[in-house]
Amino acid sequence: MPRVLIAPSVLAADMGNLNHECKRMMEAGADWLHMDVMDGHFVPNIVLGAPILSSVKKAVPNIFMDCHMMVTEPGRWVKDIAEAGGSSYTFHIEAADDPMDVVRLIKATGMRAAVAINPGTPSSEISNELGEAVDMILVMTVWPGAGGQKFMKECMPKVAELRARFPNLDVEVDGGVGPKTIDRCADAGANIIVAGTAIFNADSPRDVIAFLRNRCTAAQERIAREREQILFDPAADSALDDDDDQGPTVSRPGSRPTTPLSQPRAYLRHLVARRSSGALEPMKRGNPPEGGPVKGLSAQMGMTSIG
Numbered sequence: 001m002p003r004v005l006i007a008p009s010v011l012a013a014d015m016g017n018l019n020h021e022c023k024r025m026m027e028a029g030a031d032w033l034h035m036d037v038m039d040g041h042f043v044p045n046i047v048l049g050a051p052i053l054s055s056v057k058k059a060v061p062n063i064f065m066d067c068h069m070m071v072t073e074p075g076r077w078v079k080d081i082a083e084a085g086g087s088s089y090t091f092h093i094e095a096a097d098d099p100m101d102v103v104r105l106i107k108a109t110g111m112r113a114a115v116a117i118n119p120g121t122p123s124s125e126i127s128n129e130l131g132e133a134v135d136m137i138l139v140m141t142v143w144p145g146a147g148g149q150k151f152m153k154e155c156m157p158k159v160a161e162l163r164a165r166f167p168n169l170d171v172e173v174d175g176g177v178g179p180k181t182i183d184r185c186a187d188a189g190a191n192i193i194v195a196g197t198a199i200f201n202a203d204s205p206r207d208v209i210a211f212l213r214n215r216c217t218a219a220q221e222r223i224a225r226e227r228e229q230i231l232f233d234p235a236a237d238s239a240l241d242d243d244d245d246q247g248p249t250v251s252r253p254g255s256r257p258t259t260p261l262s263q264p265r266a267y268l269r270h271l272v273a274r275r276s277s278g279a280l281e282p283m284k285r286g287n288p289p290e291g292g293p294v295k296g297l298s299a300q301m302g303m304t305s306i307g
């Protein structure tokens with residue numbers, strides 16, 4: 001079962017006291033700190049960069065910096081971020097001409113490699129090859145560019161689909177996640193939870209982190225149990241009425257081997273239908289809403305929307 005980790009997003013921190021803010025979160029029980037890096041091109045905002053990350057790393061040496069690179073040239077910053085002490089490097093698939101090449105660059109530095117998809121990007125754009133090469137997939141649940149936006153529940157079927165395809169991979173959600181929306185994320189199968197305003201602005205960040213962790217851990221346990229049941233219970237399998245997907249055969253000690261594993265497709269349907277709410281149609285590739293990822297943000301900043 002994938003472990004559950006909570007990563008407060010520093011976009012909601014008091015940036016003038018970033019070192020102190022990161023320490024405050026770690027003392028409150030955060031596992032990772034989610035460092036949002038924006039280049040003013042991929043998103044209409046500019047935040048952080050390698051020199052600042054380097055200074056945080058010096059002040060908070062045991063920090064795990066989960067660097068979310070909202071940049072148009074994902075390969076360009078890999079070396080700088082690694083030298084600054086980045087632990088994980090997430091690039092956007094929308095910005096990468098050759099995602100596998102970016103993954104190779106990242107891995108060569110020793111950082112964990114992760115790929116992100118925007119709300120308008122279907123999960124089918126993550127090929128099996130890419131999903132198997134990365135350490136984590138980030139499903140954005142808001143359009144990237146700013147904190148404090150409304151959670152987009154329509155992204156949940158993508159989380160469920162990725163969890164079904166990659167049962168042991170880290171699947172992260174980011175944007176509008178907090179106590180009110182955690183169950184949707186957890187039930188769909190997310191195990192790495194990014195939350196900015198919900199944690200930083202809370203009276204007790206410790207309580208919020210503990211709440212998110214507990215809800216997510218309970219859901220992961222449920223999902224693991226259900227997966228076991230479906231994988232090894234022929235009755236459950238036939239009840240799901242699967243037809244055409246023939247995969248490898250699986251067995252476990254003490255149980256009869258199952259017949260050819262038609263279950264991945266069945267399990268996927270089960271997860272999507274039973275666990276996630278929102279539209280079941282696959283999402284089509286799309287762009288941020290008119291005016292930029294965050295209504296008013298582009299205008300407010302005097303910038304034009306990205307395509």
Ligand SMILES: O=C(CO)[C@@H](O)[C@H](O)COP(=O)(O)O
Binds near residue numbers: 147174195
């Ligand atoms: O990457 C982003 C936004 O671009 C996120 O990390 C947000 O910063 C999350 O903030 P909240 O929605 O949790 O306040």
